[in-house]
Amino acid sequence: MDVIRIEGGRPLNGTVTVAGAKNAALPIFAATLLTEETCTIEQVPDLSDVRYMGEILRHLGAEVERPDPHTWKITARHIKGVAPYELVRKMRASVTLLGPLVGRLRHARVSLPGGCVIGPRPIDLHLKGLARLNCGIEIEKGYVDVDGSNLKGDYLYLGGRHGSTVTGTANMIMAAVLAPGITRIESAACEPEVVDLCDMLVKMGAQIENIGSHYLRITGVDKLHGCHHRIVPDRIEAGTFLIGGALSGGDVTVENVVPGHMRSLLDVFEQANVPFDADSDGRRITVFGSRKEPRKSIEIITLPHPGFPTDLQAQMCALMALTPGLSIITERIYPNRFMHVPELQRMGANIAIEGANAIVRGTESLSGAPVMASDLRASAALVIAGLAAEGETWVQRIYHLDRGYETMEVKLQELGAKIERLPESEMPSELKGE
Numbered sequence: 001m002d003v004i005r006i007e008g009g010r011p012l013n014g015t016v017t018v019a020g021a022k023n024a025a026l027p028i029f030a031a032t033l034l035t036e037e038t039c040t041i042e043q044v045p046d047l048s049d050v051r052y053m054g055e056i057l058r059h060l061g062a063e064v065e066r067p068d069p070h071t072w073k074i075t076a077r078h079i080k081g082v083a084p085y086e087l088v089r090k091m092r093a094s095v096t097l098l099g100p101l102v103g104r105l106r107h108a109r110v111s112l113p114g115g116c117v118i119g120p121r122p123i124d125l126h127l128k129g130l131a132r133l134n135c136g137i138e139i140e141k142g143y144v145d146v147d148g149s150n151l152k153g154d155y156l157y158l159g160g161r162h163g164s165t166v167t168g169t170a171n172m173i174m175a176a177v178l179a180p181g182i183t184r185i186e187s188a189a190c191e192p193e194v195v196d197l198c199d200m201l202v203k204m205g206a207q208i209e210n211i212g213s214h215y216l217r218i219t220g221v222d223k224l225h226g227c228h229h230r231i232v233p234d235r236i237e238a239g240t241f242l243i244g245g246a247l248s249g250g251d252v253t254v255e256n257v258v259p260g261h262m263r264s265l266l267d268v269f270e271q272a273n274v275p276f277d278a279d280s281d282g283r284r285i286t287v288f289g290s291r292k293e294p295r296k297s298i299e300i301i302t303l304p305h306p307g308f309p310t311d312l313q314a315q316m317c318a319l320m321a322l323t324p325g326l327s328i329i330t331e332r333i334y335p336n337r338f339m340h341v342p343e344l345q346r347m348g349a350n351i352a353i354e355g356a357n358a359i360v361r362g363t364e365s366l367s368g369a370p371v372m373a374s375d376l377r378a379s380a381a382l383v384i385a386g387l388a389a390e391g392e393t394w395v396q397r398i399y400h401l402d403r404g405y406e407t408m409e410v411k412l413q414e415l416g417a418k419i420e421r422l423p424e425s426e427m428p429s430e431l432k433g434e
């Protein structure tokens with residue numbers, strides 16, 4: 001296992017190109033199961049989760065080629081509908097196989113994903129939706145068995161306690177595009193990654209109306225065909241680098257972004273007095289941390305898109321930890337998603353958790369420390385906090401980071417950070433956590 005060592009206190013400066021979005025790539029890979037023809041997917045991020053999804057597709061019988069690290073050609077000519085526990089347990093997003101398997105084969109047997117450190121992650125809405133599409137559902141021995149032999153379009157409502165469901169919406173869309181009749185999905189998630197999936201399905205011949213809204217209307221077709229699709233840029237990676245720039249006191253430009261996907265973060269920057277510029281054609285955003293304008297404390301609430309994304313909440317906790325005053329960050333999607341907080345506290349951050357709120361009292365400095373990554377976005381927050389901290393920070397368990405950020409430490413080195421990836425054996429033993 002590797003660790004990351006950071007010598008903090010150097011501002012990031014320069015330009016970074018954003019990769020394709022992991023959370024778009026995963027359901028899009030699953031969608032290739034909907035046709036027996038070849039789908040060529042470009043701008044695929046080179047990440048462990050994505051490679052793993054490729055493995056799962058291979059296991060299901062698809063031919064998977066990778067002509068270059070960011071292009072995948074997937075042909076699902078003959079596939080089976082069973083995804084076993086040993087494959088599924090490593091990655092929750094494998095639940096997105098349910099929809100396409102039911103659509104294409106009319107049956108699916110997929111192991112239920114286990115627990116997750118960011119909180120309970122039920123799939124009741126996915127199952128409720130499939131039941132509305134006239135599927136029989138049985139749960140036994142840790143598997144969900146879906147009988148889709150009578151699959152047909154219907155009205156379904158996907159709202160839950162925390163809003164809609166991103167992968168649940170993806171699943172319903174993928175089942176409905178090949179379901180006879182019309183499916184109307186109300187309270188659909190409208191995250192850019194869901195829109196990207198719909199765009200690809202339309203290229204494959206699907207009939208989906210009102211894409212990008214909370215109300216989708218899908219007319220089932222008999223067959224879908226192959227396509228070429230380029231994955232949408234990763235708004236969360238872009239946001240992480242912009243927050244990192246502001247936090248380290250440097251000027252960072254992210255290119256290959258879709259500005260419309262970044263509005264909630266830019267609104268928060270405006271409120272917090274973080275200077276930035278989004279260019280007119282909008283593919284680049286620059287944050288000007290070097291201007292040292294005093295930041296203001298703010299209140300942030302995470303919400304479904306177009307609200308502030310939960311996947312940038314941990315990184316904002318790090319930024320507000322070095323922003324004078326009292327900030328309140330409320331987590332509405334995953335009320336327990338605060339595992340980064342005890343680690344940030346070890347670096348000197350003054351943060352209290354009250355229910356689903358992080359109450360962040362800004363301090364003047366953070367101090368480097370050995371810290372433990374617990375999930376993907378928590379890891380990113382610890383890395384960018386380490387860049388701004390005085391002294392040395394060691395981040396353990398960085399396999400979490402590798403699930404969602406392509407060569408993050410290399411991109412940060414190119415921005416001037418002193419950061420390196422080392423085998424854990426090179427970490428001084430007195431600094432190691434369990």
Ligand code: EPU
Nearest residue numbers: 023093120121122123124125126160162165166167333376
């Ligand atoms: N929920 C239910 N029932 C369901 C499904 C969801 O109650 O059947 C609840 C969840 O417990 C949560 C909320 O609804 O409180 C939203 O969950 P959602 O289903 O939207 O999340 P997801 O689809 O499992 C995706 C991303 C997450 C991201 C969330 C929210 C993928 C592969 N994952 O998860 O990404 O945080 O949407 O935007 O797309 C990450 O990249 O670090 C990550 C966790």
